[in-house]
Amino acid sequence: MQQPWRMQLHLAEREEKTIFLKLANQIIQEILSGRLRQGTRLLGSRTLANELGINRKTVQSVYEDLEAQGWLVSKPRQGTFVSEHLPDLKLDSSSVTMISVQSPTESHTPQEAIKNDGVPDTRLIPYELFSRAYRHALIKVTRQQVMGYGDPQGSLELRQALLNMLSMERFIQTTLEHICVVRGSQMGIFLAARVLAKQQPKRQFIVVEQWSYPPAVETFLSNHFQIIQVRLDQHGLNTDHLAELLENHAVAAVYTTPHHQYPTTVSMSMDRRLKLLELSKSFDFYIIEDDYDHEFHYDSRPIPPLISLPSADNVIHIGSLSKIFAPSLRVGYVVADLDIIQAMRQDILLIDKQGNAITELAIAELMQQGELRRHTRKMRKIYQGRRDFAVKTFQRIFKDNVEIATPAGGMALWVKFKLSYRLEFAEVLKQLHIDSEYEFGSLFQGKSNYFHIRFGFAAVSEEEITQIVQMLYQALLDR
Ligand SMILES: Cc1ncc(COP(=O)(O)O)c(C=O)c1O
Structure with missing residues (x-):
């Protein structure tokens, strides 16, 4: 452990108005400059x-805030x-092939300031349909007196509905035995990590993209894996860099969000997908494919997931109903080979024995009756409109101070602000989060002259989008 840092600060010389901001910004600068190292x-x-x-x-407040x-x-x-x-700052600064909106020499510090990084608009959930489906499910289990323990892998009805979907x-193309229902994809990620840690104790590394989904990274760390970051560019995960990393590390798995990369929204190109599958075979590692918001693809046909491609034997495919219906349902699924699914099944018996049979039946009914498809079609139209509106609004209000590549799908924009980051801005993000019904972004900070937010557009109406973008503008430019 590194020793306590003797802080050489000259707060009076900084330009910020309050001591709080002076100190907070000074600490951030010390970290970004590398003088204050990780773990210190x-x-x-x-x-x-x-x-x-x-x-x-x-x-104390500065420490809490920066925490x-x-x-x-x-x-x-x-x-x-x-x-x-x-x-890893060294890795970042050598990432010359990062996505085009990045400066190749900058290092980046992802941080989750705000939680809405692309959540659905829960105001638009078909509540009527849900209550009807739950009513039917309750009647069914009562009539058939089937409220005892069920299958840890999930009810047959839901697995059948998932299989069709x-x-x-x-x-x-899979079978019921290869599908395991879980409580949200987060649980799927956790189970995958746990099963791989047990099955392959000698392989301590998991590779994630240079920017990745923080709850997944945390999950891998909590299962005692070490994380390595692979470069990312406008075609997705950089497979050449991955091949280099594989030469020197015992990698258990690569975690990726290929459809709409989290957080940058880029889709992995087909040649990268095929290369990744090839590498997974030759270096014998698993690919954890997080297909978290596949329902929302606007500009073309959805891209086939890795697990649907030839030679996809090593893929653990994880999906969720959080984005199409609601995160609070806690329903997700895993598709994988039988060894993995059987091991997950054993773990589920230890964790919670099974999912909620009534929820599973209700959702199965909504899926089998085509309600999920209808709802998806409707939401896709609404979210596409919001995506386009959000892009235009950022461009109209911020003009040349932002860069956005309109994402082909998903529920969030990756917005690059060509401006100096200010702590006041994070304060406004926080304020919006606390004071409003909606949450809307995650902040990814650059070293000096620009930074990004992942702006969740799906949960906010056009009026709300305008309001938020104006607030951001005021926080950054309108002084
Ligand atoms: C990359 C990613 N994976 C998975 C999830 C979904 O998690 P869950 O199904 O546990 O709600 C999200 C939700 O925000 C996400 O952004």
Whole structure:
């Protein structure tokens, strides 16, 4: 562990208005410049406050705020540290082939400031249909007196409905035995990590894209894997770089979101997909394919997932009904080879025995009666309109200060602000999150002259989009 950092700060010389902002920005700068390294322990709040001659509460609030933003972590009885999970700065700065909107020499620090990074508009859920389907499910289980324990892999009805959907919508030809119902794709990711950790104890690495979905990364770390980042560009995961990494690391799996990459929204090209599958065979690792928002693809036919392609034996495919219906349903699914599914089944028996049979029956009915398809069609139209409106609104209000590549699908934009990042901006994001019904973005900060947000457009109406973009404008430019 690195020793507490003796902070050489000159707060009075900084231009920010409050001591809080001066200190917070100074710490961020120290991290970005590399002087304050990952894992370094910071001085205790009392000591730092004494050294700087400021109030201890201010130091505590700064530490809390930077912790909430992902820069710092506090460990009980140990102190406050620079987060270990900032991306590898060395790797980032050599990523010359990063997506085109990036400056090749910049390093980047993903941080989750706000949670809405592409959630559905729960105001538009077909509540009537849901209550009818739940009513039917309740009547069915009551009549048939089938409220005892069920199959840990999920009810047959739901697996059958998923099987049909996967075949029609995702070109996946599989069987009921290869499908396991889970409580949201998050559980699928966790089970995949746990099963791989047990099956392949000698392989300690999981590869994720240079920017990736933070809850997945956390899940891998919590299962004692080490993370390696592979470069990303406008065609998705860089398979040449992956091939280099595979030469020197015992990789258990590659986690990827190929349809609409999280957070950058790019779709992985077909040649990269085929190359990735080829590598998974020759280096014998699994691909954890997170197909989290496949329903929403606007400009062309949805792209076939990795698991539907030839030679996809090593793919663990994970999907979710969170985006099309609602995250609170907690229904997701895994499609994989029988060894993996059987191991997941054993773990489910230890975790919660099975899912909620009534929810599973209700959803199966909605799927089998075509309601899911109808609802998807309707939402796709609405979200496509919001996507287009959001892109235009950012461009209209920010003019040349933003760059956005309109995503072919998904529920979020990747917005590059060609402006200096200011802590006040994060404050506004936070404010919006707290004060409004809707949440809307995740912040990905660049080193100096630009930064990104992943702006979830699906959950907000056109009026709300305008309001939010104007607030962002005021926070950044209208001074
Ligand atoms: C990349 C990614 N994977 C998975 C999920 C869905 O998680 P769950 O099905 O657990 O709600 C999300 C939701 O935001 C996501 O962004």
